[in-house]
Amino acid sequence: MLELASKQGISTGNDGPENSPLTIRGLTVSYGQKPAVFSVDMTVQTGAMTAIIGPNGAGKSTLLKAALGIVKPLSGQVQVFGKPLAAQRHRVAYVPQRASIDWDFPTRVIDVVLMGLYRELGLLRRVQARHRQLAGDCLDRVGMREFGDRQIGQLSGGQQQRVFLARALAQEADLYLLDEPFAGVDAATEKAIIEVLKSLREAGKTVVVVHHDLATIAEYFDNVFLINTRKVAEGTVAEAFSADNLQATYGGRLATSQVDQLARNIS
């Protein structure tokens, strides 16, 4: 096992797949005839920031959703901190794609953040001052404290994304899974989000991000996971984010000059 892990470029220590924050084995998901994700293995490293990259329709979001139990796989196993997901939900926070939500929904920013406390509040427990305090602090961390009473539809795209991140922070999880958090946001928001994610990593949390901007991989992330329906490679940015792997992942969709450029950026 150690040998396999080191081959994949994962720092092991006492962090084998059995207590990795997220371990996926032989995962296959299909929406119709054609599989969206085929026989994928993944081992996420504790306390690192991992980017999932691949072309459009490569199964990046599907992989994340299957890991979270939102879509049912045809086959394969998902383990979270060495146990089935159902026993570990309290340790996992999720930020869905902003575009998947109807932002016209009648609710306020603070109420969205409080949704992150659902597992603590349950069906009928009252929202207390300390819950509001925590939600306010989470908004503060993304620079949105003064927007608590706003209706969510009145926010810009970047502000909406930060509110979603604040809700994930309120979950006080150990593993954070984010689906395209940088899609269509302004530069200030991108900076705010990456600062929060880095602070999570410093606190020993694990962060996995579906990402689309290859230019920022080396700057933001420790590890990459390249996928195009099948897994292409996984490992540290230095090892796995290579011209060959990018070519294998994106095929003709990425001009060779771009690939070389990106690969040069890293070394």
Add this chain to the structure above:
Amino acid sequence: MSGEEFVPLSLTPLLIGIFAAIACALPGNFLLLRRQALIGDAISHVVLPGIVVAFLATGMIAAWPMMLGAAGAAVVAVILIEAIRRLGKIEPGAAMGVVFTAMFAGGVLLLEQSDTSSVHLDVEHALFGNLESLIWLDAIGWSSLWDIKALRGLPVELPRIAIALVGVSLFTIVFWRPLKLSTFDEGFAQTLGIRTNLLGLALVITAAIAAVAAFDAVGSIIVIAMFICPPAAARLMTNRLEHQIGWSVVFAIISAVLGYVLAGYGPLWLGAQNAVSAAGMIATVSGLILTLTAFFGPCRTRIGAPVEG
């Protein structure tokens, strides 16, 4: 109007109208936000064949067989809608449209072909209900409210819709958080361990219970109107779901009371002879309220479209 006249003739129809309106408006709020508002329409149509089949099977107009028939038809419809949606790979609205039109037409045919002339079961009744006839003959005034003997003579529709309203209210209160969460962000709700499919089904079943209980008393016109108009008008009054629910209840009550009074006295005021259908007037008032809020409601601009930047 004195209590001697009001209590026996108007109190029970008014209460039944109000309870039915609220029972439908409450789940209507969530159905509206889930883009499923037409499901109330669907349910109120498909219960007709269920009731006719129950009548044909038992040969009488009795409460329980008809409720069971209606509930059975509603379940069949929900399954059919799901099946058509999945097998045909079409959007839910289209599947609902096909199912409820076909089942309602089937119900009308059954009704025409069967010998129901001896009993009060006809298409008009199914549409408009029979609100005005749900009077409390045993009552002699307000004092009857404390008279056990007189209370026994209450129209059976009143306790039935009251129980349905209590059930719908309890469901809304107890499952408030998961309902709101899964309506807003289904994927996130699932990661919290909320069984969103089950909850969605429970919401539809709750709506079906409200629809069947209300249909029995007030016909399908009110059911269709109350699932959509008060919640839609309420959405235009506020940007908070908690307040939207409150507004929808207020609008439902105003529709029921104003509609009932206008139906009974409006034509007389205009010099006409006969009263008009209370159910029709209640639905009309709810539509007028929606029109007014569409023009003057404070939150009528759609603001949800994401703004980049």
